[in-house]
Amino acid sequence: MEAVVPLRTTFTATATAASTARPRLSFQPLAKKFAISRLIPTGISMTDRARSSLQCPPVRVQQDGSAVISEDTISEEDALKIKEWEVERLQDEIAASQGIRIRRRPPTGPPLHYVGPFEFQVENEGNTPCNILEEIIWYKDKEVSQMKERTPLSALKKAISSAPPARDFLGALRRSYSRTGLPGLIAEVKKASPSRGVLREDFNPVEIAKAYEKGGAACLSVLTDEKYFQGSFENLEAIRNAGVECPLLCKEFVVDAWQIYYARIKGADAILLIAAVLPDLDIMYMTKICKLLGLTALVEVHDEREMDRVLGIDGIELIGINNRDLGTFKVDISNTKKLLEGERGERIREKGIIVVGESGLFTPADIAYVQEAGVKAVLVGESLVKQPDPTKGISEVFGKDISC
Numbered sequence: 001m002e003a004v005v006p007l008r009t010t011f012t013a014t015a016t017a018a019s020t021a022r023p024r025l026s027f028q029p030l031a032k033k034f035a036i037s038r039l040i041p042t043g044i045s046m047t048d049r050a051r052s053s054l055q056c057p058p059v060r061v062q063q064d065g066s067a068v069i070s071e072d073t074i075s076e077e078d079a080l081k082i083k084e085w086e087v088e089r090l091q092d093e094i095a096a097s098q099g100i101r102i103r104r105r106p107p108t109g110p111p112l113h114y115v116g117p118f119e120f121q122v123e124n125e126g127n128t129p130c131n132i133l134e135e136i137i138w139y140k141d142k143e144v145s146q147m148k149e150r151t152p153l154s155a156l157k158k159a160i161s162s163a164p165p166a167r168d169f170l171g172a173l174r175r176s177y178s179r180t181g182l183p184g185l186i187a188e189v190k191k192a193s194p195s196r197g198v199l200r201e202d203f204n205p206v207e208i209a210k211a212y213e214k215g216g217a218a219c220l221s222v223l224t225d226e227k228y229f230q231g232s233f234e235n236l237e238a239i240r241n242a243g244v245e246c247p248l249l250c251k252e253f254v255v256d257a258w259q260i261y262y263a264r265i266k267g268a269d270a271i272l273l274i275a276a277v278l279p280d281l282d283i284m285y286m287t288k289i290c291k292l293l294g295l296t297a298l299v300e301v302h303d304e305r306e307m308d309r310v311l312g313i314d315g316i317e318l319i320g321i322n323n324r325d326l327g328t329f330k331v332d333i334s335n336t337k338k339l340l341e342g343e344r345g346e347r348i349r350e351k352g353i354i355v356v357g358e359s360g361l362f363t364p365a366d367i368a369y370v371q372e373a374g375v376k377a378v379l380v381g382e383s384l385v386k387q388p389d390p391t392k393g394i395s396e397v398f399g400k401d402i403s404c
């Protein structure tokens, strides 16, 4: 039995599913008509949310544009899959509308029984990552889902309630700047990277961290990604437990708020949020979570569009300008200057935001250049970690001993 009903506005698109190999989905703008309440902030269980919004009966669009409600019910599991798929597509569409090219996960065709607004178009390899950053993000999405299954958020929250307080990352950068008159150093503990390969074979994270602290680093950045950077949360924990006092940045690819809680129990004092990956709503939501947990959020941008988006979000205190294009690996330190010129620089000063110049800094002239552009902190990896003595490496990159 089927009942014919007038079609809801959100279901007026033609449903044309041409079955082709490796299709790329292309969506019509009508998803913008979706009620904003259907936006699922990262970190909230989509499954629970989807479960609570299962009021729509199965609807099938007919050729004349009307819809039929089928009394043949679909299973709750299939309905959940449909809801999750719709939410994921909507997330990608919102991200794209903010100029974000990185998709959270590989596009897939609609699940079984889906009837609604979609259209297949054969384009290029839609389910091949567009660059290394997208590849990292797709992998991370799967990795985090598995980690969440092993350690649910409730367990992390419980552990946080008895964790020692986080250290003041921003305060350490400010104090260092006042003490030395030079940008506060965030020295990076990184074994390898996709662009540079292995940077240091004899990699002992705790020794390197101690050498950085001795050399005058204000804070440390610790790579925790295993697959692409050969880092780990064990390294973060080990540095934290070895008596290093510098506040620690968890250098991760955050796609889910769960990772922020996890970083906090592993000893992080700050965490990286990448604007090329996260839509505005995620950045807002995640910076709030960071504040609740006592962590500093370092929000990283690479171009003007990302900078403007981030400047439009309230409560951001620390912005990193990455001189490396994470899609192409091209490094150009004049990027920092470009993004701090004119009105943007003024807005940053008015808001009291501290800016970190990131990547490609090798010499005292590089440090002077980004300081002149307006940064009060720098994030330096390769040029320090490759030095046999990283303490000496700091004096060389800064042109003087900044330890006292």
Ligand SMILES: O=C(O)c1ccccc1NCC(=O)[C@H](O)[C@H](O)COP(=O)(O)O
Residues within 6 Å of the ligand: 132, 133, 188, 190, 193, 194, 195, 196, 322, 324, 326, 329, 358, 359, 360, 361, 379, 380, 381, 382, 383
């Ligand atoms: O460095 C990469 O190859 C890379 C690839 C994809 C995503 C991120 C990547 N690097 C992160 C960074 O930008 C650096 O670790 C950090 O800014 C320090 O840069 P550097 O001083 O040039 O080592």
